[in-house]
Amino acid sequence: MKYGIVIVSHSSKIAEGVSDLISQAAPSISITYAGGTDENEIGSSLEKIQSAFENNTGDEILAFYDLGSSKMNLEMYMEMTDKNVHKYDVALVEGAYTAATLAEIESPLENIENSLEPLKIK
Amino acid sequence: MQLTLDEATKWINSFVEKIEHNSATLNELDTAIGDGDHGTNMDRGAKAISEALSKKSPENLSELLKTTAFAMIQKVGGASGPLYGTALLDMSKAAKENDDLAALVQVGADGIKRRGQSDVKMKTMIDVWQPVADDLQAGSLSTDQVTAALNSTKDMVATKGRASYLEEKSAGHLDPGSQSSAYLFESLVEVIGG
Numbered sequence: 001m002k003y004g005i006v007i008v009s010h011s012s013k014i015a016e017g018v019s020d021l022i023s024q025a026a027p028s029i030s031i032t033y034a035g036g037t038d039e040n041e042i043g044s045s046l047e048k049i050q051s052a053f054e055n056n057t058g059d060e061i062l063a064f065y066d067l068g069s070s071k072m073n074l075e076m077y078m079e080m081t082d083k084n085v086h087k088y089d090v091a092l093v094e095g096a097y098t099a100a101t102l103a104e105i106e107s108p109l110e111n112i113e114n115s116l117e118p119l120k121i122k
Numbered sequence: 123m124q125l126t127l128d129e130a131t132k133w134i135n136s137f138v139e140k141i142e143h144n145s146a147t148l149n150e151l152d153t154a155i156g157d158g159d160h161g162t163n164m165d166r167g168a169k170a171i172s173e174a175l176s177k178k179s180p181e182n183l184s185e186l187l188k189t190t191a192f193a194m195i196q197k198v199g200g201a202s203g204p205l206y207g208t209a210l211l212d213m214s215k216a217a218k219e220n221d222d223l224a225a226l227v228q229v230g231a232d233g234i235k236r237r238g239q240s241d242v243k244m245k246t247m248i249d250v251w252q253p254v255a256d257d258l259q260a261g262s263l264s265t266d267q268v269t270a271a272l273n274s275t276k277d278m279v280a281t282k283g284r285a286s287y288l289e290e291k292s293a294g295h296l297d298p299g300s301q302s303s304a305y306l307f308e309s310l311v312e313v314i315g316g
Binding site: 037068072073076 | 198199200201203204205237238284
């Protein structure tokens with residue numbers, strides 16, 4: 001099972017930055033992101049979220065987000081898609097980094113989730 | 123009472139006008155206890171609604187609500203996008219089976235509760251949606267009832283959303299999402315009569 005990772009943030013720079021950071025820890029994992037509104041302003045875009053998931057090649061996707069509307073739009077997408085998505089209410093950077101590192105060495109989901117548990121903040 | 127496509131179209135058009143007219147007020151309210159962009163975000167949504175409805179006239183109530191929902195979801199950008207979007211999308215699904223106005227507004231309120239994991243008394247738009255749903259269920263809705271629901275948010279301390287970070291400092295201000303929701307239901311009263 002190859003896991004993919006999706007990052008959703010209010011800021012395109014945060015989304016891209018987190019993606020850059022965790023790509024280093026997980027060069028073989030599919031990492032895609034959605035940041036900011038359609039106009040690249042601060043906010044979130046369901047369309048960008050949708051493309052991030054569509055462009056991700058993971059069999060199952062681990063999703064990380066920052067704040068309110070990122071979460072709501074992510075959940076809205078999850079209600080509409082058939083893709084297998086796991087959303088984590090954890091610190092964005094630390095959570096995504098932990099998951100990426102473990103996904104890279106093909107750690108089982110249970111192990112990844114146990115490692116995310118202490119990072120739960122929301 | 124049943125909600126017809128014609129009434130609902132007038133309702134949404136009037137809401138769009140009120141949002142465009144009052145976006146500065148919404149920004150001001152949001153500046154006090156939020157990030158100051160509720161009016162700008164809602165105005166973007168309102169313009170997207172007008173554009174979507176002018177491109178294609180909906181054939182029934184469900185389609186009208188769905189078009190409105192997608193415009194909000196795609197263009198608002200802030201939390202009010204998925205919140206209004208979920209409410210309207212859930213109402214659109216329900217409208218396929220039932221066009222009872224009170225039931226539809228309750229479905230919308232439930233959608234907002236689900237999306238925002240929120241409930242009444244948290245100083246959110248629910249504090250307008252739920253009382254309005256109750257009033258409609260009881261048989262009547264007036265502008266005064268909408269205003270009373272809106273004003274009830276003034277003294278609340280926010281426990282959900284960005285205003286909740288301000289704790290006690292959030293009291294003394296109207297909730298911006300409740301104000302935009304009040305515009306929505308004032309528009310409804312105009313259409314169905316108070």
